[in-house]
Amino acid sequence: MEQELSNLSSDGVSDLLAADLVEQGGKYVYCIIRLDDPRDFGEIGIGGSSRVYTVHHNDLAAVVSDTPIVIYDPTRENVLAHEFVNETVMREFTVIPMSFGTVFRSEDDVGELLRSTYQAFTDVLDKMQDKIEFGVKILWDRERVIANIEQENDEIRRLKDEITRNAASSTYFARMQLGRLIEAAMEEAGNRYVSDVHEQLKHVSVASRSNKVIGDRMILNAAFLVDRAHEKAFDDAVKELSRRYENLLTFKYTGPWPPYNFVNIKLKLEKAN
Amino acid sequence: MGLLASILLAPFTGPIDGALWTMEKVQRVVEEQLTDDAPIKEELMQLQLRLESGEIDDDEYVELEADVMRRLREVRAWREKLGMGVSGGPVRVARDADE
Numbered sequence: 001m002e003q004e005l006s007n008l009s010s011d012g013v014s015d016l017l018a019a020d021l022v023e024q025g026g027k028y029v030y031c032i033i034r035l036d037d038p039r040d041f042g043e044i045g046i047g048g049s050s051r052v053y054t055v056h057h058n059d060l061a062a063v064v065s066d067t068p069i070v071i072y073d074p075t076r077e078n079v080l081a082h083e084f085v086n087e088t089v090m091r092e093f094t095v096i097p098m099s100f101g102t103v104f105r106s107e108d109d110v111g112e113l114l115r116s117t118y119q120a121f122t123d124v125l126d127k128m129q130d131k132i133e134f135g136v137k138i139l140w141d142r143e144r145v146i147a148n149i150e151q152e153n154d155e156i157r158r159l160k161d162e163i164t165r166n167a168a169s170s171t172y173f174a175r176m177q178l179g180r181l182i183e184a185a186m187e188e189a190g191n192r193y194v195s196d197v198h199e200q201l202k203h204v205s206v207a208s209r210s211n212k213v214i215g216d217r218m219i220l221n222a223a224f225l226v227d228r229a230h231e232k233a234f235d236d237a238v239k240e241l242s243r244r245y246e247n248l249l250t251f252k253y254t255g256p257w258p259p260y261n262f263v264n265i266k267l268k269l270e271k272a273n
Numbered sequence: 274m275g276l277l278a279s280i281l282l283a284p285f286t287g288p289i290d291g292a293l294w295t296m297e298k299v300q301r302v303v304e305e306q307l308t309d310d311a312p313i314k315e316e317l318m319q320l321q322l323r324l325e326s327g328e329i330d331d332d333e334y335v336e337l338e339a340d341v342m343r344r345l346r347e348v349r350a351w352r353e354k355l356g357m358g359v360s361g362g363p364v365r366v367a368r369d370a371d372e
């Protein structure tokens with residue numbers, strides 16, 4: 001089975017397995033870092049505050065906690081626990097985040113992961129050195145955007161006035177025409193906002209990735225890779241943008257995250273029976 | 274029978290094979306639906322947004338989330354049944370064939 005290392009994806013303890021059949025001794029892996037000496041990150045692990053510590057191979061370490069061999073559901077609680085560990089580790093280290101829910105059967109298996117993927121991890125750690133990720137989602141307020149368009153667009157305003165004045169006689173066709181003009185103007189406005197945001201954030205970020213928008217109010221769902229040294233500048237740029245568009249757009253700004261969207265190592269993993 | 278073979282042989286095999294081909298197609302579509310977790314994950318993200326915006330409260334979220342988790346598990350079970358990759362769960366580094 002091939003599994004993506006980077007995508008935050010899956011899993012709460014699945015109740016597929018009866019508790020008494022659950023095998024102990026597994027290791028939940030959160031991320032890979034560069035570290036020579038063993039380290040204890042405290043009792044912050046997934047599934048009930050287990051101890052988070054490191055498993056080593058040469059200068060690489062996997063950040064893990066003990067777990068029964070189970071499938072973790074991607075419940076909010078579990079995902080937050082996974083993210084909290086990565087955030088904690090990230091304060092001090094450059095991390096390669098592991099996809100949510102990855103469980104190895106033993107410490108030896110984790111060691112094998114580090115050995116077999118040593119070169120790829122090393123390369124990516126070099127590339128991601130001192131880089132962090134921020135999420136920028138933009139939601140728009142349809143009513144306000146339409147009001148704004150009506151103000152700015154003469155043709156739409158004229159047509160609308162006409163329809164209002166001659167409410168009784170205005171044709172179905174004229175209304176259709178108005179709807180179509182507004183749709184087109186909205187699409188154009190959305191594209192303009194999004195490209196302005198990209199333009200303003202380009203100078204303060206290393207790379208960006210646009211993900212699929214969620215729901216019908218969202219016009220941008222992007223991740224930006226930022227150099228730690230430019231964190232403040234990026235922050236200022238986002239705040240400036242949200243001021244500029246404060247009456248039209250809502251900015252949802254999250255992070256810093258580990259570079260979930262910019263690391264994509266295909267691990268050769270198979271299901272452990 | 275493969276799609277290409279079906280097309281090439283169509284004039285000779287006629288209606289019976291046509292019916293089989295349709296069955297295969299139906300089965301493929303059903304399998305795709307059973308094994309695609311992308312729409313469910315999107316729903317989960319929407320739930321999160323609704324929670325953050327205050328449209329639903331914690332209790333409602335937990336209830337709706339449980340339903341999403343149930344469906345994710347179903348998809349996972351189908352993927353395993355059909356020998357497709359799944360994310361998460363117990364794994365180990367794949368052994369090469371010659372080892």
